[in-house]
Amino acid sequence: MDEGRRQLAEVGLAHFSAREVAKRVGYSIGTLYNVFGSLDGLILAINARTLRLWTADFRRRLAEAQGDRIAALIRGYFEFAAQNPKTWIAIYEHHLGDGAAAPRWYQDLVADLLGIAAAEIAAVLPAADPQQTAALARSLVATVHGHCAFSLYKTFDLLGETAPAQAALARVGEAIAAARQKGGASAP
Amino acid sequence: MDEGRRQLAEVGLAHFSAREVAKRVGYSIGTLYNVFGSLDGLILAINARTLRLWTADFRRRLAEAQGDRIAALIRGYFEFAAQNPKTWIAIYEHHLGDGAAAPRWYQDLVADLLGIAAAEIAAVLPAADPQQTAALARSLVATVHGHCAFSLYKTFDLLGETAPAQAALARVGEAIAAARQKGGASAP
DNA sequence: ACATTAACTGAGCAATGCTCAATATTGTTT
DNA sequence: AAACAATATTGAGCATTGCTCAGTTAATGT
Secondary structure, eight states, X not given: OTHHHHHHHHHTTTTOOHXXXXXXXXXXXXXXXXXXXXXXHHHHHHHHHHHHHHHHHHHHHHHHOOSOHHHHHHHHHXXXXXXXXXXXXXXXXXXXXXXXXXXXHHHHHHHHHHHHHHHHHHHHOTTSOHHHHHHHHHHHHHHHHHHHHHHHOGGGOTTTOOOHHHHHHHHHHHHHHHHHHHSSOOOO | OXXXXXXXXXXXXXXXXXXXXXXXXXXXXXXXXXXXXXXXXXXXXXXXXXXXXXXXXXXXXXXXXXXXXXXXXXXXXXXXXXXXXXXXXXHHHOOOGGGOOOOHHHHHHHHHHHHHHHHHHHHHOTTSOHHHHHHHHHHHHHHHHHHHHHHXXXXXXXXXXXXXXXXHHHHHHHHHHHHHHHSSXXXX
């Protein structure tokens, strides 16, 4: 069923077609709708696949990381997005009708992904309040995401930003340093 | 022609329909296509309208700002997005075919918007290299954008982020403080 | 009055999401 | 094996979409 993912990677979310997926996969449209319920359901399934690939990529990078593990994650964020631009964008640009929330099994995938980052950030801020650490983790993910999105959305690339990944690294580094000073114990 | 903007604000980019706009505005689809060339052209015109409203909002906020001007901009970013969610999202989620760049008149609007932020940031870092300041400005806008996007995209709101605007303020504050220390003169 | 340009129209085409009665396949019981 | 039930699959059909373009209408100039 990841023929659908391939098609999404080729044409992007805007020109994604259930009929085309059915044709490629060798089933009729009816069957596709019986299985996934709707276009939204199909896209959700594809995005879930992408999320799983992404978290697996994160874990692999962490396992192979030598020095700064957070830097490895940030680089991973940018590289995965650059290597899978259309499917990565689809994760963020697909919205369910009338702003409904995604089903829990899907939200769990997102939580898994964010959890990886949160754990690494908590590991660098040992003496801090876990709730505050979680909030900081979300904030740092948002920071990295903002840089990554701007690097892919051509419209905002106009001023020739060449190294958004390095900028994100710098911002996150500053935030963590600040949290270390304000928060609990500071390492010698 | 901002009947189109109203429709976009109601149904969102995914369910936006040129035919519906034509019906509302009292012209035939043919005329709409003669004027705007394509759906992309119509959406681009609507997004341009939104961009102009947004920059006007920024300038008004700066004119009325009492204390921290950068904080006023950041709050403005979040409030404008919250008050115009669908049209704000459309600015970022509308991509021209095959990744083509937007026409220059449109890019100029974006540059205007970013220029406002860049000027305020430059004003706080007087002794720094202008090119580096511009890069930092883009980075800070990306930071704010990331927080704002996460606050609107329900999918990533799952962990109950209540104050993304304050988180963005904190991140930007830390970055500016860091730039002040590293960069040239530091005020007493 | 006529001619020329500009503005506007809407039926028509291909493609889309989605439905649902009909058909085919598989599994189970006798 | 045969009869039955449950499940899987189909694809014509409907409404709607983006887009085109020959033709009509309005505006303008001479």
